[in-house]
Amino acid sequence: MRSSALALLLVITATGMSDGYAGSPADAPLATALNRTINVTLPDSHNVFPPGEGAEIANSQCMICHSAGMVTRQPPLSYDQWKLEINKMRSAYGAPLPENEVDSLAKYLTTITGKQQGK
Known part of the structure; x- marks a missing residue:
């Protein structure tokens, strides 16, 4: 980076x-x-998100403001909870993530840090 x-x-x-x-x-x-x-x-971050479908979105969008470690250390969240968090970042903080990438990013974050849907 x-x-x-x-x-x-x-x-x-x-x-x-x-x-x-x-x-x-x-x-x-x-x-x-x-x-x-x-x-x-600002501190450099040499860590990136773990590989997986959606990692490229997280690396290019989330790391504008957050380190990968900051995100991966969050409490386990469900898909719906991640969608709420992502949309909060978009609406309240102006994250430039396109709306059509929200679902993919929420699915990815759920698989690496969160609860599987329905649990």
Whole structure:
């Protein structure tokens, strides 16, 4: 897996004031004095999901935000429970997983970490 690095740039408006600044414009700090670059290095994950039908979906979609280990250490979930979790990731957190891959991913996660349907 490629190394992940994230650079955050805090940008202040051209006048040097944010919308929430309540002081006098003359007392506002200059924007150039407030601009900063912060480098954040995220940990690499060399682990991927176990092989199986759906692993490629998990590796390409789940690992955008989660490590494989974080997902595989979850309590056993049924197919329906995994579908709820996956759809929560899509709706609440904006996971870019296409809707037509939800069922395949839920089936895969059930086989590697969850309860078989009906148990």
